[in-house]
Amino acid sequence: MQNDTWMTQPSSPLLLPGTEPQPWLQLVGHAESFQVGENGRLLKRHCEGEERCFRRLMEDRLSAFVPSFHGVVQHEGQDYTMMDNLLTRFHAPAIMDCKMGTRTYQEEELRLARERPKLRQDMYEKMVAVDPGAPTAQEGAQRGVLKTRYMQWRESLSSTTTQGFRIEGVRKANGECRTNFKRTKSREQVGEALRDFVDHDPRTVRGYLSRLKQLRHTLEASQFFRTHEVVGSSLLFLHDAAGRSGVWMIDFGKTSPLPPPLTLDHRTPWVEGNREDGYLWGLDNLIAILTDSLPPARTPGPPEP
Numbered sequence: 023m024q025n026d027t028w029m030t031q032p033s034s035p036l037l038l039p040g041t042e043p044q045p046w047l048q049l050v051g052h053a054e055s056f057q058v059g060e061n062g063r064l065l066k067r068h069c070e071g072e073e074r075c076f077r078r079l080m081e082d083r084l085s086a087f088v089p090s091f092h093g094v095v096q097h098e099g100q101d102y103t104m105m106d107n108l109l110t111r112f113h114a115p116a117i118m119d120c121k122m123g124t125r126t127y128q129e130e131e132l133r134l135a136r137e138r139p140k141l142r143q144d145m146y147e148k149m150v151a152v153d154p155g156a157p158t159a160q161e162g163a164q165r166g167v168l169k170t171r172y173m174q175w176r177e178s179l180s181s182t183t184t185q186g187f188r189i190e191g192v193r194k195a196n197g198e199c200r201t202n203f204k205r206t207k208s209r210e211q212v213g214e215a216l217r218d219f220v221d222h223d224p225r226t227v228r229g230y231l232s233r234l235k236q237l238r239h240t241l242e243a244s245q246f247f248r249t250h251e252v253v254g255s256s257l258l259f260l261h262d263a264a265g266r267s268g269v270w271m272i273d274f275g276k277t278s279p280l281p282p283p284l285t286l287d288h289r290t291p292w293v294e295g296n297r298e299d300g301y302l303w304g305l306d307n308l309i310a311i312l313t314d315s316l317p318p319a320r321t322p323g324p325p326e327p
C-alpha cells in the first residue's frame with residue numbers, strides 16, 4: 023500500500039453486494055484489513071484488544087473523538103469490528119492520517135524480540151528501498167531485520183522521534199494522494215506538508231486547531247487515556263469544500279490497558295518499563311506547528327486622523 027509515489031486514487035471503492043455505494047478510501051495501513059459493510063459502516067478485521075478499547079471508549083468522554091462502534095460481526099467466516107465510516111460526514115473530503123506518539127511498537131514487542139528474535143526480510147527490503155546504507159553489516163548478511171529495529175529506524179527517519187507524531191498519508195481535496203512521508207522529519211518539513219494538505223487556507227487550519235485543542239482537553243481528563251498505553255494510533259483529519267472539518271482517533275490495535283495502579287501522563291519521555299508513549303507531547307507539537315502555519319494576526323494600525 024505504501025509505495026512512496028504520487029497517485030490519484032490509491033484504492034478503488036470496496037462494496038459488499040446489496041449495499042448503497044458509500045465513499046470509502048483507505049489511505050494507509052494494512053490493505054486487507056477493511057471491508058465496507060451495511061449502511062456504509064466499516065468492517066475492520068477483528069482484534070480482541072481493539073474491540074476492548076472500542077467498548078471502553080464508547081463509555082469514556084473521548085467517545086466524541088472516536089468513530090462509533092457497532093459490535094463485532096461475521097463476514098465470510100471472519101470476525102470484523104464494525105464502526106462508522108467517518109468519510110460519510112463529508113463530500114469528497116481531503117484526508118490525512120497522522121500516527122501519534124514517540125514510539126510505534128509495544129514494550130511487549132521489544133521483550134518478545136529479545137526472547138524470540140525473528141528476522142523480517144520484508145522489512146529489510148523496505149529499509150533498503152529507502153536507504154541502502156541503513157542496515158548494519160550483520161543485517162545485510164542476514165538480509166533481515168528485527169521488527170522493533172525496523173520500527174525504531176522508521177521513527178528516527180521521520181518526525182516520530184523528534185516531534186512525537188508523523189504524517190503517514192494524505193489525500194488532498196483535488197484527489198492527489200501521497201504516502202511518501204518517511205523522511206518528513208523536521209518541524210519545517212512537517213509544517214510545509216501540513217500547509218500543503220490544507221491548501222494554505224487559514225480557515226481550515228483554525229477549524230483543525232479548535233478541534234485539536236478540544237481533543238487535548240478531553241484527553242487530559244479521560245480515564246481511558248490515563249490508564250492505557252496508546253501506541254500506533256492515528257488521528258484522522260478530514261475537511262471538505264463546504265468548510266466542514268474534523269479530527270478523530272482511529273486504530274487501537276496496539277493500545278493496551280496498564281496494570282493498576284500505573285497511569286501515564288503521555289508527555290514524560292519513554293524509558294523501557296515506564297510505558298510512556300509520547301502521545302500528548304506529539305499533540306502539543308502538532309498544535310504548535312499548525313499554529314505557526316497561520317499568518318501573523320493583524321495588529322490594529324494607528325487611528326485614522
Ligand SMILES: Nc1ncnc2c1ncn2[C@@H]1O[C@H](COP(=O)(O)OP(=O)(O)OP(=O)(O)O)[C@@H](O)[C@H]1O
Pocket residue numbers: 047048049050051052053055064089105106107108109117119254256258272273274275
Ligand atoms: N472509521 C474510519 N472512517 C474512515 N476511514 C477510516 C476509518 N478507520 C480507518 N480508516 C482508513 O483506513 C486507514 C487505516 O486505518 P487503521 O490505522 O485503523 O488500519 P491499520 O491496518 O490498523 O493500520 P496500521 O498499519 O497503522 O496498523 C486510515 O488511514 C483511514 O484512511
Ligand SMILES: O=P(O)(O)O[C@@H]1[C@H](O)[C@H](O)[C@@H](OP(=O)(O)O)[C@H](OP(=O)(O)O)[C@H]1O
Pocket residue numbers: 024126148169173176254275276
Ligand atoms: O509503514 P511501514 O514502513 O510500511 O511499516 C508498517 C507500519 O509500521 C505498521 O504500523 C506496522 O503494523 P503494526 O502497527 O500493526 O505493527 C507494520 O508491521 P507488520 O508488517 O508486522 O504488520 C509495518 O510493516
